[in-house]
Amino acid sequence: MGSHSIDAEVYNDVSTAEEPSAAWGWHRIGKRRTVTAAVLSAIFLLLMNFGNHHGHVETIYLVVIAVAILLMAGLWVKHPHFKQKTTVTAHNRPVGHIEPDWAHDQLTLTGKYADLNDAQLRSLNIDPATVHRPIDPVAAPTQRVIVK
DSSP states (O other): OOOOOOOOOEETTEETTTOGGGGGTGGGOOHHHHHHHHHHHHHHHHHTTSSSOOSSHHHHHHHHHHHHHHHHHHHHHHOSSOOOOOOOOTTSOOTTOOOOOHHHHHHHTOGGGTTOOHHHHHHTTOOGGGEEOOSOTTTOTTOOEEOO
């Protein structure tokens, strides 16, 4: 019997289950090749100045783009990672974490959406006049009903 599951393959210690592009070689393009391509592109742009154009507008564009390419390549060689931001994904949640149902909370104005002021309600396209707020905040602090 056949199986419809895709078996993961490993290329250069990178699994295709985690990085599908590992099979066709994206992970083998190194920094040296990228910088070499950038420098050659900048040289090509500068060599395009010698030609049959009469104005200097083309010269300005060619030089500015070539300098920008060289600056970006130089920055990348000096600081290859810049500032990486940490994001919350399924791989780094704490054990036992249960993601709130944000869509339900927004629809029913419960959870984090329970204490929104009028300006915040308007930013969600909810008319504050249609929201029934409880009179006794101790009895039901997070219950609001949208009246339609």
